[in-house]
Amino acid sequence: MRLRLGTVLATGALVLLSVYVLFPFGWMLVTALKTEQEALRIPSTWWPHQPTVDAFVVMWTRKNYGLYFLNSTVISLSTAVLSSAVGALAAYGFSRFPLRGGSFLMGFILTTQMLPGVLLVGPYFRVLTALGLYDTRTGLVIAFLTICLPFATWMMKGFIDGVPRELDEAARVDGCGWLGIFTRVVLPLSLPGLVATTLFAFLLAWGDLLWVSTLTHSESMVTVTLAIARTVQEFYVNWPELMAGALIGGLPSIALYLALQRWFVQGLTAGAVKG
Template sequence: METAVIYSRSRLVAGFVYSLLTVIGIFVLFPFLWMLLTSLKQETEALRVPATWLPQAPTVEAYVTMWLRKNYARYFLNSTIVALSTAVISTFLGAMAAYGFSRFRLRGRAWLMGFILTTQMLPGVLLVGPYFQILSSVGLYDTRTGLIVAFLTICLPFATWMLKGFIDGIPVELDEAAIVDGAGRFEVFARIVVPLIRPGMVATTLFAFLLAWGDLLWVQTLTNSEAMVTVTLAIARTVQEFYVKWPELMAGALMGGLPGIVLYLVMQRWLVQGLTAGAIKQ
């Protein structure tokens, strides 16, 4: 009798939990679905009231326009080059710095780490002004290199911090054993530590990629030519136009979100591990 009551009560709880999660799931996923459906509609249909659910006359016109008549191929290439370079450089330099902080009793270590931590807090708008001037004076304004340098400001502090959490988790005895065997420090780093923190490296690279890919502020201020436009800037420019073609804009938004989504789905295990490892260690 008592077990039956508990059983039905737990059934009730489970039912409640599942329905709540369903509502949340709809809240999370519906905007993506709506973006996809709109991008496959003709403009007149997208603006129809009452709205249609599924496209009545599905078309990929919006995508064709994006890739063939507009310059999205170039925007995509720009975003990819810039985000990928930033991700690789910041992960590599971040891993080195993280190793240095994790393994050495450096003079002023607390200050230097405080410095790295503080740099994470500086807002982009504090830096874009001077950046604009500095990059102009060294001829890097409106170049991909300039953008990569700028994105390092966002990604490198985070990469260092994230990877330090991973390296701290690797026993120092491994380093010591290799050093006794005659390995140099850089060899220890490259051949022992880096392979062991591969999940962290993947997570950090992905995270840095997402940060750089998703930026708008720096791209908007540090470039001005059509040749340097990135995907996010292209989308932001389109939405500010006087007449917005929503299917096209949704197609652009979808393409802008897709690389992040695909990379995340492929590497989600490592990303979640990497994001939480630093925060979890007690």
Template sequence: MATTKRRFSFFNASMYAILTVAAAVVLIPTFWMVSTAFKSNEEVMVSPPAWIPDHPTFDSFIRIWKDYPFLDYFLNSVLVVVASTVITIVFSALAGYGASRFKFRGKGTFLSFLLVTQMFPSIMLLIPFYKVLKTFGLIDSQWGLIVVYIAFAIPMCTWMMLGFFQGIPRELDEAAMIDGCSQIRTFVQIILPLSLPGLAATAIYSFLIGWNEYMFAFILVTTETLKTLPVGIGQLNGYYKVVWNDMMAASIISSLPLIVLFLFMQKYFISSLTAGAVKQ
């Protein structure tokens, strides 16, 4: 009995040690980012660097709005990412519901194809996407980026929604149809409200893909007023000078929408983590 307790205590201590290291790996860079954002230009170049600025200042936060077209970058990202997220949720929900409720020829091949598309690195798709968008005149436009982000997110989001819809008993569909509901009405009024955790998880996943994407936004958009936030932050890294405090301030502001999104959808997102854990 004593040996079992010692093993259990050693296991707990090991897990706490691993979690402490993992938390430090995440929190230390975050703390350094926040600390640098509140430093003046002189304090940024001090050696050895200080963890806590001697004279905290908001100059960096003021400069990124005043000296750079940061507002344009921010609004462009919001427009592109929100539009792609909404469209992704609509189509992935419809595709996931159809795959969970109907049998059709090639269903397994279709679902496998969606997974296979996630196996290739995105850089392999850069030239094909560029050629397709150029054919349709969508290069250097926000609609082009929206199409790209939708194409990236829909395969995985469809599988996510498929899993949630499969956890909803089909008897609910049958009962609704007996009461006179059409298939679409059953989907909208009965199934979708029950799948809110899945929709929240899908929305967060799609939003993260678009909000943090840099490479395609950098290549496909060249007009300064159409660039997104990651590209704008990257441009703070100049040829001859890197304004670290401005870059860190911009990074903090760019992370705020993700924090707000998670706070508002936290209840549904946490529910999605345990969905399907208990067999109905």
């Protein structure tokens, strides 16, 4: 009987939590589907009386969201692929070789995770300008490596440590060199980890506001997050359009996460739970 009561309470808590978690998303969508006039009605209407997708259409036609979306995608994908590839190589090195100074280097990489972005933005602004990379996508990818590469290395090390060394030996016997062991044995076996790492790097790059606000200035380099952050600071805000923009900005993260969530949650928690 007591167990039943516990289940009822837990189910109630779960319902409340779901409402808390999901309501803002629902409200974004409801607002985005309203006319501006209706969005500004007091009190708010719970459901759009004349649902319209105008806000979304405006984003893609009159405003430049197609371009912003492309910028965000190119930058985030490049960052994700680059940082997880370099991170995986390093993780393999740390995991499989008795490097002198190896633990010092791992500590160094862990510490770099703690450096705040604002410590670096000033020099970036100057150096990228000097290199002609200010206001370019390449410049942003370089900057995002500072956020993504350290944790990608750490995350991948956790996964590669989990691949039994006996398999390395077996592959070696079969004639694989070190690179072959890495690409044919270790990497395929830590694929869930690689997926999780790549997705995490993508989410970090996609969600950034600090670097895109400091390292770009022209309209052709604007990303989705920068676009919506700029809009909300304007004196006059069209809320249905802004909510449509916010949904567009959140959608790729949501879609990728939902598609890969099994590996992602597994990968995210593996390091924390291990040991």
